[in-house]
Amino acid sequence: MAHQDKGKYFKKHPEGTKVREDLKQEIIKQAKDNNISCKAAEKIAQKTGASLGEVGVGIDLANFNIVQCQLGLFGFDSKRKSVPAAASVSPDLETAIRKATVDSRLSCLAAWEIADRLKIKRLDVCAACENLKIKVKPCQLGAF
Numbered sequence: 001m002a003h004q005d006k007g008k009y010f011k012k013h014p015e016g017t018k019v020r021e022d023l024k025q026e027i028i029k030q031a032k033d034n035n036i037s038c039k040a041a042e043k044i045a046q047k048t049g050a051s052l053g054e055v056g057v058g059i060d061l062a063n064f065n066i067v068q069c070q071l072g073l074f075g076f077d078s079k080r081k082s083v084p085a086a087a088s089v090s091p092d093l094e095t096a097i098r099k100a101t102v103d104s105r106l107s108c109l110a111a112w113e114i115a116d117r118l119k120i121k122r123l124d125v126c127a128a129c130e131n132l133k134i135k136v137k138p139c140q141l142g143a144f
Helices: 021-030 038-048 052-061 091-100 108-118 122-132
Strands: 035-037 065-067
Touching (some): 021 038, 021 052, 035 038, 038 052, 038 065, 091 108, 091 122, 108 122
Parallel strands (some): 035 065
């Protein structure tokens, strides 16, 4: 959603969309200054057994901003993006990214899976994508 949609995130979802009460309460508990970090959202999913998508819907319905993307793509201070392109990309990482790319995009989920499989930081996968001119999208939380 665009900047002008800030505070209207609930509009992304059909009227009457509901979130489990335990999930809703955990989201409210973890939010700070109307923001919730990507890492906090991940912890909420682990704690409640909800998917990241469900957590994202709950965040939207509460009209909280998702900040501090673990891939460095949005929500860092006044900058939209905080991850620079990697100077170089290892052949193994490039192969993994290209195999997981669909329609010239790598999903956030695929980026996380590649990082886990190759035992590297999530930010490193995104930096490699920047180098390879591959967009990371969609976000597991539905942020962009």
